[in-house]
Amino acid sequence: MRRIARLAAATALATTLAPVFAGPNLAFAQNAAKPQERMVVDARELVYDKDKNTVSAVGDVQILYQGRTIEADRVVYDRMSKRVVATGNARITESNGTVITGDRFNLTDDFRDGFIDSLRVVNTDKTRFSAPRAERTDGEVFVFDKGIYTACEPCAENPEKPPFWQVRAARIIHKKSEQMIYYEDARLEFAGIPIAYIPYMSGPDATVKRKTGFLSPKFINTSALGVGVGLPYFINLAPNYDVTLTPTYLSRQGLLGEVEWRHRFSNGSYNIRAAGIFQQDKDAFLKSPFGAGDDDFRGSIETAGKVFINPRWTFNWDIAGSTDRFFYKNYRIRSESITNGSYLQESTSSVGLNGQSANAWFDMRGYYFQPLSYLDWQKQQPVALPVVDYNKRLHKPSLIGGELSFTVNITHLSREAAAFQGIPNQDRYLLNIPATPTMAGYGLYDGCAVYQKDRCLIRGLAGNIARATAEVAWRRNFTDSFGQIWTPYASMRADIFSVNPNTTDYTNYHVRTIADATDDVFGRVMPAAGLMYRYPFVATTSWGTHILEPVAQIVARPNETNSMRVANEDAQSMVFDDTNLFEWNKFSGYDRVEGGTRANIGLRYSGTFGKDSYANLLFGQSYHLGGRNSYASGDLVNTGLQSGLDTRNSDYVARAQYQPFKGLLFQGGARFDESNWEAQRIDASASYTHKLFATTVGYSRYEPQPELGIPRRREGLSLSQSFSFAQYWSVRGSVLFDLDKYKYDRERYRDAFVANQLNPALYTAPVYPKTGPFQTAGLSAGLRYQDECTIFDVTYTQSYADRQAGAKDDTRTVMFRLELRTLGEISYSQNLGTSSSGDGVASN
Structure with a gap:
């Protein structure tokens, strides 16, 4: 009976009072009314008050009209004032999903306007x-x-x-x-x-999503720049392009201007960024060549973009340039072109055309490198244009089956001055006695001004260097009835080199070209044939599944030719480890190619123990069987020497990985001397991850390679930890220790070096004491709060002063970041101590 009464009341409201609630223009009960204008009313009972001229819907009232839904315990319509009053758990749900609740609604009869209490x-x-x-x-x-x-x-x-x-x-x-x-x-x-x-x-x-207006300010405070504040202003010119202007006032240097233009179109996008300043206090920076304290105006410009020519072809670019190499770091300018390495920092510009299909890939591009530390000289940086790569693979070609691949590489380089590096005197390093300084800002010491094979490495020749490489290779897997896997391999490669040296002598910088300055064009052909053998043994026990797989490989080639004539530009990195034990050619690039006959032998093991536990191991060695050993013959930069492959029996390489249970992982890799088993390279780590915390310990040690210009052992220990100590709160920290027992007192060395450059007559060669074994190379600690509406982060970092980049003191920085969802983000960084962390910054 109650349900019937409720239905009767709702029907009465719909047929009798809908025009009253919705206004005189609504014909709710008429079939001709438009769907969006119809009102649906549901309530337990209907009350008429003729004295007050009101109509009330009482009990679980729900009214649907023009996309809005009104819910309340009681809704009263006053015919005289044409006002609707909703009370008791009143709520309006808008058509877009917004929910409005209040103690009392006093609305117009179309529910659009009115007053709301306790909203x-x-x-x-x-x-x-x-x-x-x-x-x-x-x-x-x-x-x-x-x-x-x-x-x-x-x-x-x-x-x-x-x-x-x-x-x-x-x-x-x-x-x-x-x-x-x-x-x-x-x-x-x-x-x-x-x-x-x-x-x-x-x-x-x-x-x-996009609207013209001010963005969150940014703050900066360094000794070289002073206190600064920047206020970005975003201009929404159109749905697909905009511009952002960011004036930043620096109390010590004046007004820094930045502008960024972004444009997206139907088949691509691009951006242009520029920055510039007429610096007021040039004494805040070191003078040339250690800084840009001689310059009035400093600035940069950068553009990046990609255009989709069609579904398979794209054209892209990333071009950057600055008035000086220190600008980006001095003024904290964001640049996507900057790449960082252990010993260098540079800005890389490139322009490229790329195409790919299901079985082919093509890339043609050019590169320009701008060094960002005073130790590098622009004239020694190459311009690589063009660099062309093409690769095509055919699976199961007719007649021969297997996989057939075609590879093409064309590289052309040009540089004005040759890039020499002196081979350091090992005794000087062991006694902590520095080499005699020259214009070492360009990387020369121990008298390596003119190339001498036993004293110098040539990182790059001056002039124009070109190489074209084409290779066709085939391989196929066969599995016999015993489960043995045989993989025959064959390839043919041809290279053409052209060397056109630059004979200019830069005697003011103690840089000269090699003695032989004649043009040279020569070629190289390298056929190869090989076979890989694998025989996996599978065993299942009560505690796991095990796969033991012996692997053997043999590759036959003639001798490599012209290794001392090749300007090795792209294959200087030679690290022999488990990852390239079974590579047909272990050189990293195209300029060098492995020659002679070589066998590679190893043993692999992998096991799974339950749901989350597993282990895998690899141990192996390489053997030079015949012909000339490419890794023992070296080249202009001695690539291959002291790599572990330069003897008839190579060093041993090993890799191990073990996860006893989910979250805990041990892994490591090493290379051991084949004669005495002394470790030449070690990389090891252990990590544990839990829902509340995570920790990682890493250790690396690399023995000296003096013939490659690395006179001392490199050894480091890293620790990192993060811990969530409460809901939304976490702390983190990391530290990197330099364990090298031959490390110099870096600050005293840099002081003496600068003094020599400013006044050579006052220079004396001091003996530097050894430092302790646990030197902090880097330190970081942070506190973070993050929930659904807030991110707050404070970070402290400390790192070695970048002496080769002109900074005198260690870097200590505190950074704050606060992000309030929908309101914006504010960040602030403060350097601690007396100097900035930027390159070429003078100490106060």
Whole structure:
């Protein structure tokens, strides 16, 4: 009976009172009414009051009209004032999903405008407004008196508790047509405690993706720049292109201007960034060549982009340039072109054309390198143009089966001055006595001004160097009835080299070319044939599954020719380990190619023990069987020597990995001397990951390779740890120890070096004491808070002073970052101590 009564009441409202609730223009009960104008009313009972001229819907009232839904315990319509009053658990759900709740709604008869007491608004992006009283006008302007805004979720256990952060203002005005929110007399509160007062601020609402206006400011404070603040201004010119202007005032250097243009079109996008400053205090930086303290104007420009010509072909570029090599770091300029390495930092520009299909790949590009430390000289940097790579693979070709591959590489390099590196005197390093300085800002010492084979390495020849390589290779797997796997291999490779040296002598810099300055064109042909054998043995026990696989490989080639005539530019990195034990050619690039007959033998093991436990091992050795050993003959940069492959029986290489249970992992790799088993290279780590914390320990040690210009052992120990100690809170830390017992007192060496450059007559060669074994090369510690609406991060970092880049003191920096969802992000960094971390920065 109750359900029938409820249905009867709802029907009565729909047929009798819908025009009353919705206004005189709505014909709810007529079939001719438009669907979006129809009102659906549901309630338990209907009450007429002729004296007050009101109609009331009572009990679980629900009204659907024009995309809005009104729910309340009681809804009263006053015919005289044409106002609708909803009370008791009142709630409006907008068509976009926004939910508005309040103690009492006083609305117009179309539900668009009116007053709301004890308002609470929850938007679809989970942002929230609340106010004791609010007014909505024109159906799109909300005015919250004494309003509160937050993007944080309320506490589930205590909803009345203040959120982590909120903005409390005398008035909050939300104009939907403008997609803007305005705050008057606002203050930012954390956990209910005011921390900042803002007389007026505004920002786009959650529906805005792009809008002209100011972005979050950025702050900076260094000894060389002073205290600075930058205020980016974003200009939305069109849906697909915009510009951002960022003026930054620096108390010591003046106004730094930055601009960024971005443009996206139907088949690609690109951006252009530029920065510049007329620096006011040039004494903050070292003089040339250690810094840019001689320059008035400093700046940079950079552009990057990609164009999709069609589904298979793209054209891309990343080009950057600066007035000096220290600008990016001195002025904290973001650049995607910068690459970092252990001993160098440079800005790499490139332009390329790339195409690919299911079985082929093509890439043609050019490179330009700008060094970013004073030890490098621009004239010694190559311009690589063009560099062409092409590879095509055919699977199961007719007649021969297997896989057939075609590889082509064309490389052309040019540089003005030859790049020499002196082979250091090992005794000097052991006694901590520095080499006699020259214009060592360009990497020369021990008298290596003119090339001498026993004293110098040539990192790059001056002039124009070109090489074209073409190779065809075939391989196929056969499995016999015993389960043995046989993989025959054959290849034919041809190379053509052209060397056109530059004969210019840069005697002012003690840099000269090699004695033989004649043009040279020569070729090389390298056929190869080989066979790999594998025989996996599988065993299943009560505690796991095991696979033991002996592997043997033999490759026959004639001798490598012209190794001393080849300008080895792309194969200087030669590390023999488990990853390339079974490579047909162990050189990293195209300029060198392995010759002679060689056999590689190894034993692999892999095992799984239950669901999450596993292990794998590899142990092997390489043998030079006949012909000339390419790794013993060396080249202009001695690649291959002291690699572990330069003897008839190579060093042993090994790799191990073991996970006893989920989260804990041990892994390591090593190379052992084949005669006495002394470790030549060690890389080992152990890591454990848990839902509350993670820790990693790493250790590496590499023995000296004096013939390659590495006179001392490199040894380091790293520790890292992160720990979540409470909901949303975590700490982290890491430290890197330099364990090299031959490390110099770096600061005293740099002081003496600079003194010699400024006044050679006053220079004396001091003896430097050894430092302790545990020297902190890098240190980092941080505290982080992150929830659904806030990210707060504070980080402390400390690292060695980059002596080769001109910095005198170690770097100590504290960085703060605060991101409030929907409001923006603020970051700030502060250098500790007396000097900045940038290159070429003078100490105060």
